[in-house]
Amino acid sequence: MKYRLLFLISSLFMLTACSDSFLDRAPEGNYVDVTYYTSDKALEQATAPLYNRAWFDFNQRSIVPLGSNRANDNYSKWGYPEFTEFKVTALSTNLSAAWKGFYAVITMANSVISDIQNKCSSDVSEQAKRKATAEARLMRACAYFYMVRLWGSVIIIEDNAKMVENPIQPRHNEDDVIEFIIRDLTYAAENLPETPSAKGRATSWGAKGMLAKVYLARAGWHGGMRNTADLEKSKEYAADVINNSGLKLYTNYEDLFKYKHNNNPESLIAMQWVPLGEWGVCNTLLADLAGNTTMTGGINVWSSYQGSIDMLQQYELADTLRRNATFCTPGTYYSYICIADGGYTYTGNTSCIKKGVPGGPNDDNDGYIQSMNSPLNTYILRLADVYLTYAEACLGNQNELTDGPGLEAFNLVRERARIEPKDRITFEDIIRERRVEFSMEYCNWYDMVSWYHWKPEFMLDYFKHQHRGWTVDRIWKDTEGGLHFGKKSGNDYLEGEANWNKPSNEVEINHDNILMPYPESDVIQNPLLKEDPVPYEFSE
Numbered sequence: 001m002k003y004r005l006l007f008l009i010s011s012l013f014m015l016t017a018c019s020d021s022f023l024d025r026a027p028e029g030n031y032v033d034v035t036y037y038t039s040d041k042a043l044e045q046a047t048a049p050l051y052n053r054a055w056f057d058f059n060q061r062s063i064v065p066l067g068s069n070r071a072n073d074n075y076s077k078w079g080y081p082e083f084t085e086f087k088v089t090a091l092s093t094n095l096s097a098a099w100k101g102f103y104a105v106i107t108m109a110n111s112v113i114s115d116i117q118n119k120c121s122s123d124v125s126e127q128a129k130r131k132a133t134a135e136a137r138l139m140r141a142c143a144y145f146y147m148v149r150l151w152g153s154v155i156i157i158e159d160n161a162k163m164v165e166n167p168i169q170p171r172h173n174e175d176d177v178i179e180f181i182i183r184d185l186t187y188a189a190e191n192l193p194e195t196p197s198a199k200g201r202a203t204s205w206g207a208k209g210m211l212a213k214v215y216l217a218r219a220g221w222h223g224g225m226r227n228t229a230d231l232e233k234s235k236e237y238a239a240d241v242i243n244n245s246g247l248k249l250y251t252n253y254e255d256l257f258k259y260k261h262n263n264n265p266e267s268l269i270a271m272q273w274v275p276l277g278e279w280g281v282c283n284t285l286l287a288d289l290a291g292n293t294t295m296t297g298g299i300n301v302w303s304s305y306q307g308s309i310d311m312l313q314q315y316e317l318a319d320t321l322r323r324n325a326t327f328c329t330p331g332t333y334y335s336y337i338c339i340a341d342g343g344y345t346y347t348g349n350t351s352c353i354k355k356g357v358p359g360g361p362n363d364d365n366d367g368y369i370q371s372m373n374s375p376l377n378t379y380i381l382r383l384a385d386v387y388l389t390y391a392e393a394c395l396g397n398q399n400e401l402t403d404g405p406g407l408e409a410f411n412l413v414r415e416r417a418r419i420e421p422k423d424r425i426t427f428e429d430i431i432r433e434r435r436v437e438f439s440m441e442y443c444n445w446y447d448m449v450s451w452y453h454w455k456p457e458f459m460l461d462y463f464k465h466q467h468r469g470w471t472v473d474r475i476w477k478d479t480e481g482g483l484h485f486g487k488k489s490g491n492d493y494l495e496g497e498a499n500w501n502k503p504s505n506e507v508e509i510n511h512d513n514i515l516m517p518y519p520e521s522d523v524i525q526n527p528l529l530k531e532d533p534v535p536y537e538f539s540e
Helices: 002-013 040-046 053-069 093-118 126-150 160-165 174-191 204-219 228-244 253-257 320-326 383-395 405-416 427-438 444-454 456-464 520-525
Strands: 267-271 378-382 474-477 483-489 492-495
Touching (some): 040 126, 053 093, 053 378, 093 126, 093 520, 126 174, 126 204, 126 444, 174 204, 204 228, 204 378, 204 383, 204 444, 228 383, 228 405, 253 320, 267 383, 320 427, 378 383, 383 405, 405 427, 427 444, 444 456
Antiparallel strands (some): 474 483, 483 492
C-alpha cells in the first residue's frame, strides 16, 4: 500500500500542467513539479491538471458503468452488465480504477494546497493563493462526494506525507466525510471568483450549486424526515445560483453535448479534456459509447450499449428532444452527423447511445475525433441540476409541491425540453425528471443512492421494478413517435413484457449490495478497510 501510494503521489507531482490556453491545446510547460511559484500565473497553472489529468483514471472507463449502467440508464450483455445487475465484486477492474482515480484527484489537490503554503514567493498575491486553494478544495470535495455515495465510509486524506509514512489508515464515518465535503465547498464558494478566470475554470457558483446538492443529500442521509436545517441550506445555495448568478439554462438541450458548445454558460463544473490530447488529458469515452463507425466518420468504435427498456420508457411522448439527444432510436435523423452525406438516420433495430457521441472529425468538430479521443468535456455539475435540486429541496418532506419558485424551477427545465409544465410535482416526478434530464451523463446512480438513504424501502422496490438486464429484439415507433418494445414474428410485431428477453440469471437486489465493495487489492494492502469506521479529527 505504501509503495502504491508513493507511486501515485510521485506520478502526480511529475504531471505536466497546461499552457495559458490549457483547454484548447496540448499541455506545455511544467508548473507542478517546481521548487517555487514566483507569480500568480505560475500558481494558476498549477491547478490546471485538476481539471483533466487528476480525473483521467475515473473518466477513462469506469465513470459509465458506475454512474449510468448502475442507474439502468443503459445496458449491454457485454458492457459490464454486473453493474446493472448488482453483481459487482471486489475484483472489478472498473471499481479499482475509480477508487484509484478519486484518490488521484484528492492527492493532487492536497499537493496543490501544500505547495501554496510552502512554495510561493512574496510575488504571489494572497488572492491568487486563495483562488488556487479553492479550486483544489472544490475538486477534492467533488471526488469525496462521488466516493461517499459509492462506498459510504472512506479514508479522508488531507496530508499526503502522513499517508505515505503510514498508509494503513482507517476509513472515516460517513457523517464526517460529508462534513469534510461541506467545509471544502464552503471555502471554495467564498474564495472562487463569480466569473471564470479562464474558459472552463470553476467559479463560486459551481461551488454553491454543489453545496446545494450536498446539503440536500445530507438532509435525508439517515432516513425518515429530512432535516429541515439542511433543506433550508440547500434551498439557500440553489436559490443564490438561480437568482444571482445571471446564468440561464442553455437554449438548445442538444447543444449541451456538442464540441463547439463546451464551457457553455450552463456548465458549472466540468472535466476539461484537451482535443486530440495525449493519454492522460484526453477524453477516452468515445469508443465505449459509440455503437457504429458511420456515426463517427469511420473512426473505430466498439460500444454495445443500448438504452435500457426502463430508461426509454421514462420519456414522455412529447419529450423527443431529450430522448434523441441521448439515444438513437429507429428512424431518428441527425442533421449534424455525417454532414457531408446530408445527415444521418439511425437504421438499427433497437437503440444506441447518442449523448457523448459528437459525430466524426468533419462534423463541425475541427477534426478533433479519434477512436479513444473525444473533444467533449465531462460535466460534473450543470445549471439544470441546480434547478432540480432546488425543486426537490422545496418539496422537502411534503407529498407534493403545488406552487412557488421550486415548481417554477422544475418547469423551466421542462420548458427548455419543450414539454408541458406540471401544476404539481411529487417525489416520483423528481426522480423521473432527473433521470431523463441527466441520462447518460454518468450521474444518475449517485442521486439514487442519496434517495436510497432517505427512503431505503421505497428505492429498493424501485430498483427491483426497473427490468434490469431485460432486452428486446425490436423497437418501433407509432405514428405519434411513441416507442414500442418487443420482437418481430413474421410480418407482425409482438410487444409487451411477454415478448421481452429476460436476463439469464436473476437480478438480486437487497440492502447489502447497494453500496460498492472496497477493491480487493486495497483491502489486502490496508486491512483497516474491513474494520469499523472511526471519527475524523478536523484540523479547522
